[in-house]
Amino acid sequence: MNSVKTAIQPLDREMGQQVREYIDTLTKPPGSLGRLEELAIQLAEMTSEAFPVVSPPGVIVFAADHGVVEEGVSAFPQEVTVQMVMNFLNSGAAINVFSRQIGAKFEVVDIGVAADIEADGFVNRKIRYGTNNFCQQDAMTREEAEEAIAVGYERAEQMIHQGIKCLIVGEMGIGNTTPSSAIAAVLSGKDIGALVGRGTGIATEKIRHKQEVIIRALKERNPDRKDPIDILAKIGGLEIAGMTGAMLSAARNRIPILVDGFICTIAALLAREICETAADYMMVGHRSVEPGHEIALELLGKKPLLDLDLRLGEGSGAAVAFPILQSATLMLKEMATFASAGISNE
Numbered sequence: 158m159n160s161v162k163t164a165i166q167p168l169d170r171e172m173g174q175q176v177r178e179y180i181d182t183l184t185k186p187p188g189s190l191g192r193l194e195e196l197a198i199q200l201a202e203m204t205s206e207a208f209p210v211v212s213p214p215g216v217i218v219f220a221a222d223h224g225v226v227e228e229g230v231s232a233f234p235q236e237v238t239v240q241m242v243m244n245f246l247n248s249g250a251a252i253n254v255f256s257r258q259i260g261a262k263f264e265v266v267d268i269g270v271a272a273d274i275e276a277d278g279f280v281n282r283k284i285r286y287g288t289n290n291f292c293q294q295d296a297m298t299r300e301e302a303e304e305a306i307a308v309g310y311e312r313a314e315q316m317i318h319q320g321i322k323c324l325i326v327g328e329m330g331i332g333n334t335t336p337s338s339a340i341a342a343v344l345s346g347k348d349i350g351a352l353v354g355r356g357t358g359i360a361t362e363k364i365r366h367k368q369e370v371i372i373r374a375l376k377e378r379n380p381d382r383k384d385p386i387d388i389l390a391k392i393g394g395l396e397i398a399g400m401t402g403a404m405l406s407a408a409r410n411r412i413p414i415l416v417d418g419f420i421c422t423i424a425a426l427l428a429r430e431i432c433e434t435a436a437d438y439m440m441v442g443h444r445s446v447e448p449g450h451e452i453a454l455e456l457l458g459k460k461p462l463l464d465l466d467l468r469l470g471e472g473s474g475a476a477v478a479f480p481i482l483q484s485a486t487l488m489l490k491e492m493a494t495f496a497s498a499g500i501s502n503e
């Protein structure tokens with residue numbers, strides 16, 4: 158982990174400045190393409206390319222289960238996790254549709270599903286059959302949390318070697334808004350009441366119960382705010398750790414990361430806890446309905462590209478936002494300059 162820390166380079170501000178000046182020579186009033194201009198500059202700073210590209214993107218979905226579901230914190234039963242993995246493999250999930258739409262390389266990783274998966278076409282890196290119920294004991298050991306980060310790191314390395322130019326990570330894990338809310342509470346110090354949402358759609362009276370489960374777990378587990386591995390081991394999830402590792406790999410390789418919703422943003426915050434510079438390589442695709450997302454976004458200090466009332470996860474919101482990054486790069490590459498088009502600019 159320490160080698161990752163030192164290997165993540167700061168942004169190339171000089172390239173950013175060069176691209177900023179170039180954008181002002183394009184045939185439009187200065188600043189008129191708003192955040193597309195900012196995105197183009199950020200992508201140039203991340204990649205050190207005057208004309209950055211983001212295609213093809215890569216989508217990695219990490220799937221795992223959560224012992225805490227036995228407390229009744231989700232609207233859906235645990236077996237939906239493995240059933241959705243089958244759906245991913247049959248290309249029927251939302252993230253399959255949007256990945257196809259954007260021409261993404263796509264991969265599903267079993268990093269901790271609570272059942273054996275009888276199928277081909279997925280990456281089997283199961284660390285254990287779901288986490289423990291963290292109301293009763295630590296979700297996993299420190300070693301397992303570190304292994305999950307390493308699995309995520311390795312999967313992203315693999316995709317990056319295959320040539321992806323932008324990383325999207327997604328998750329599938331019934332119950333995972335509960336550990337995500339617990340982690341958000343630890344990292345932000347905010348009240349549970351402000352953080353907990355409906356997840357898959359629990360009823361209002363169940364939200365109160367979900368809050369109580371998290372309050373109880375935080376009291377029992379008492380994770381160390383300053384130690385992201387301790388947080389993951391005590392109240393985390395295997396897919397959350399996998400996403401964290403994948404984002405660290407992308408940052409190390411100077412590959413832009415398009416962050417998805419609430420759960421993904423929690424993984425992003427943990428990546429930043431491990432290495433602060435990692436966050437320089439992140440942009441956020443959308444604002445999720447889940448109330449904790451707003452708090453997580455504030456902590457990360459990033460403004461989402463879209464606000465479409467999504468509350469799905471899987472990487473879906475990031476995939477939907479991806480064409481905006483493409484627009485930013487094409488603006489740079491294909492627009493005429495005042496000089497080349499012979500247009501007066503004074």
Ligand SMILES: Cc1cc2ncn([C@H]3O[C@H](COP(=O)(O)O)[C@@H](O)[C@H]3O)c2cc1C
Binds near residue numbers: 231357471
């Ligand atoms: C069919 C189905 C597909 C999903 N795809 C993502 N999630 C999302 O919902 C779950 C989190 O919500 P909670 O904490 O309330 O269980 C995660 O699996 C997340 O990826 C899904 C949920 C369902 C039911």
Ligand SMILES: O=C(O)c1cccnc1
Binds near residue numbers: 419450470
């Ligand atoms: O924003 C998310 O990532 C999210 C919200 C609700 C359920 N699953 C995921």
